[in-house]
Amino acid sequence: xxxxxxxxxxxxxxxxxxxxxxxxxxxxxxxxxxxxxxxxxxxxxxxxxxxxxxxxxxxxxxxxxxxxxxxxxxxxxxxxxxxxxxxxxxxxxxxxxxxxxxxxxxxxxxxxxxxxxxxxxxxxxxxxxxxxxxxxxxxxxxxxxxxxxxxxxxxxxxxxxxxxxxxxxxxxxxxxxxxxxxxxxxxxxxxxxxxxxxxxxxxxxxxxxxxxxxxxxxxxxxxxxxxxxxxxxxxxxxxxxxxxxxxxxxxxxxxxxxxxxxxxxxxxxxxxxxxxxxxxxxxxxxxxxxxxxxxxxxxxxxxxxxx
Numbered sequence: 001x002x003x004x005x006x007x008x009x010x011x012x013x014x015x016x017x018x019x020x021x022x023x024x025x026x027x028x029x030x031x032x033x034x035x036x037x038x039x040x041x042x043x044x045x046x047x048x049x050x051x052x053x054x055x056x057x058x059x060x061x062x063x064x065x066x067x068x069x070x071x072x073x074x075x076x077x078x079x080x081x082x083x084x085x086x087x088x089x090x091x092x093x094x095x096x097x098x099x100x101x102x103x104x105x106x107x108x109x110x111x112x113x114x115x116x117x118x119x120x121x122x123x124x125x126x127x128x129x130x131x132x133x134x135x136x137x138x139x140x141x142x143x144x145x146x147x148x149x150x151x152x153x154x155x156x157x158x159x160x161x162x163x164x165x166x167x168x169x170x171x172x173x174x175x176x177x178x179x180x181x182x183x184x185x186x187x188x189x190x191x192x193x194x195x196x197x198x199x200x201x202x203x204x205x206x207x208x209x210x211x212x213x214x215x216x217x218x219x220x221x222x223x224x225x226x227x228x229x230x231x232x233x234x235x236x237x238x239x240x241x242x243x244x245x246x247x248x249x250x251x252x253x254x255x256x257x258x259x260x261x262x263x264x265x266x267x268x269x270x271x272x273x274x275x276x277x278x279x280x281x282x283x284x285x286x287x288x289x290x291x292x293x294x295x296x297x298x299x300x301x302x303x304x305x306x307x
Contacts, residue, residue, distance in 0.1 A: 027100055030150050030151075033144065034101040037140050038104070038108035038109040042113050042116060043135075044139070051195070052184065057183045058183050058186075061183070069109075069113065071106040074105065074106045078102050078106075082102075082159070097151050098154070129194065132198070137209065145211070145213025148214050187199055221267070221291065222263075222265050223265070223274065226285065227262065227284075230262060237262070274287075
């Protein structure tokens with residue numbers, strides 16, 4: 001077992017007050033995410049039977065057949081999944097990161113299902129299935145994105161997918177796809193094909209929105225530039241962008257020639273300017289632009305006098 005050095009452990013340890021505030025904020029955001037997901041689920045998915053995969057989608061199908069409350073079904077189905085997750089996904093750490101979101105989603109879903117028709121003058125909000133699918137995916141995605149961002153999970157198929165991944169290496173995305181698509185197809189058989197299509201739209205939007213909340217907008221780009229004129233390009237980039245540039249020597253695999261690779265990050269709005277600078281200084285340079293989801297920390301570039 002790897003033992004953490006005491007100096008590192010001290011840096012990671014927060015004072016009691018800050019630790020309580022951090023945990024409190026984390027649990028508050030987990031709770032808000034679960035309630036927001038439940039609102040989108042009941043306000044838009046449930047009235048239109050949009051079973052967009054997962055245990056929550058299966059709950060809509062069971063509710064249509066038996067009238068069994070969707071929130072209670074979600075909670076009961078997660079009990080055996082929690083037992084599996086406890087043994088295979090980190091025991092108490094997994095348990096506490098998921099239990100708050102699962103309990104609040106379950107109770108909130110049933111409360112909303114009972115009281116939303118009484119509280120709202122018009123329920124459901126819209127009779128248009130496509131609008132319902134879009135807003136269901138948006139709200140559910142916002143909620144689950146917050147839950148994932150603050151270290152929790154909402155249970156359901158995410159538990160089985162992670163277990164399969166840990167045991168077999170089978171990609172998480174494919175595990176989600178198979179389980180969710182199976183429930184969407186079942187919804188198409190139980191209700192009608194149009195419902196399955198709407199559920200698929202809602203599922204795609206949920207994934208997009210949750211990723212956006214989890215990682216934020218991609219404003220940064222990563223650039224690698226291979227050139228024989230590293231000095232002038234480096235100076236021009238630092239002068240125009242006011243950003244630091246890292247460089248090292250590289251050898252071409254085919255030509256066996258030694259060149260210099262420059263590495264930097266920049267706002268995507270500056271890519272055009274960078275292309276112009278490089279084309280003017282070294283038209284033979286080779287540049288790769290990649291998407292950098294987030295940048296954080298590091299050293300500030302020196303301030304260069306542009307007078």
